[in-house]
Amino acid sequence: MNYYPDHARPLWRRALVNREMAIVYLLVATVAFSCLTVDNFAQSITVYNILRNYFSALILALPMCLVMITGDIDISVGSMVGLSCSLLGLMYISGVPFELAMVVAIGVGALGGLLNGLLVTRVGLPSLAVTLGTMALFRGLAVGALGTTTVTKFPEFWTAIPKYAIGETGVPVVMVFFAVLMAAFIWLLHFTAFGRGVYAIGLNSQAAAFSGVDSARTRTVLFVLAGTLSGVGGVYWTLLRGVARGDTGSGLELQVIAAVVLGGVSVFGGVGAVYGCVAGVLLIGVLANALQVVGVTADIIKIITGGLLIASVMAGSLIAWTKNRRVGAKAASAQTE
């Protein structure tokens, strides 16, 4: 008899005891612990600050989650956020209507994503190398487009949008957009053939090709999604701060990738879930905010989140290792019977 460990556990255990849920529990525990122990944490402005500041990271974690499940990576997203922001500012001061400028900024994001996708799938270059290049390219264009100027005074109708909250909850209204987007990505990854293909590519790209998965198309689509949402992230950031500068989004790519890995996506691909990636971003956001309100300095916060990331990756490997040993022993005893 073959032993299938993934189906040996009852449904409720598989749903509630897994790598992604561990991060969800950690998130819930962190929120609860912070509410109880951190003065001034339990208030709606905390929710407001965290969600507003991590909105870009949240929407970028969605495509990054899928990109990394295929085994690719996109480290150009932060620079694309900068380019989108910078172009938006440049177009606005050049007299382009603001609504059109926003659409173009997002469109440029999509084009940048397409460039990444084509270089990876058609030219066949490793995604790390390609996006390392476009990371520098997009940032260079972003800084070059605006130079040292800072564009401010955008239309107030638009800059007010990230500032609205839903009633007294502190939840920004823009989170509705995120919720819809998250639902779409969950549907795409977990309920469609396209999503099955994403996992298949990450697990074994050759086997996926033989099973009829159009690997090049799937991966290109994911890069375009990442680029498009980077464009959206840049527009959001411009509206949030009311300032367009070329250095916007610096380091955002690392924040997003760290959150996605923390959320249970394997850097080797094939493993992960959307809700884990979202929980990863929120965990980093809540932790950073709570530590900051306590008065912990930025460098210590980085040390703590970095340590958490390493610990989470190590815990995953450790669990897999002990599981394999147990399964190995069971399989061995099954064979001797």
Next chain:
Amino acid sequence: MKLTKAIAALAAASLALIAGCTTPTEGTPSSSAGDTSTAASGGSSSGALNITMLPKNLGNPYFDQSTAGAEEAAGEIGATITQVGPTTEGVADSQVEFIEAATQQGVTAIELSANDKDALCDSVKAAQAKGIKVVTFDSDTSCRDLFINQVSVDGVAQSLFEMIEDQTGGSGEIAILSAGANATNQNAWIDALKKLLETKPDIKLDDVVYGDDADQKSFDETKGLLSKYPDLKLIVAPTTVGITAAARYVSSSDKKGKVLVTGLGTPGSMKPYLADGTTKEFALWNPKDLGYLTTYAVKALVDGTITGAEGDKFTAGRLGDYTVGANGEVPLGPAFKFNASNIDQFPWG
């Protein structure tokens, strides 16, 4: 389904938790709110003064001085100063997170040297909506309760005039090495200085030249001044770039000791020229006094002694009495003079 369950769990748990432990705060901007004036009275004006000091960046000796001044004042008035800030300067919105954290903490006031004029305003306004006083110093924003300005036209001109009088002995030829020909600050100072010089007919202003705040151009212009005006006694450079370039040229020329250099300079860059006698005295402002005055201004705002309106008066400890000027600005006063007797106390610039 495994996933739907998990998602439901995530959504329910986090929402319930966040909503459950949340108490709506007065200052949270919401779609319905917008009335900040009533919220302002809700600040914790009674009780201890809890001040967040937010310089442009940490580990900068200049801001270490201003924080030391703020702490000195805090000690006198029984306030607490907590210094936070980004580790690198320059990124426009790097201070936003610190303003937001201070807003969450519900501090009494924030003392801020802004990295950007506009990028911080959204977070500053959110802080003000919660009743937190925001006082800028050193570098202003377009939104704040008060700005403690280290440079005032009359203060700078007066200090330059005093140094000219002192270093020429009241008579002789001088020349000005400025920044750009259109530099707003420098031109205002030079105009005010010229008016003061009219009272001293024995001091002759030979020329005003422009080094464009470029080191080489300022260096070359100094060279030109020395060959054109052989009887020159003093070069006045009201710019930190110009004064260093002028001092460097003079100290390496045969006019060293005959022509003096003065103006506005940072103590760090001018220290060697003070030691070799190229300059006797130069001025800038004292960041320690700036921090000290800022903290007293915060106290006056919180106590209600001042509101930030023009003409409001308050007393700032050892610095004496101050009046709020136009646009909610409080000028620190005459520039601070650096000379051999005090240079070692200022390890910045």
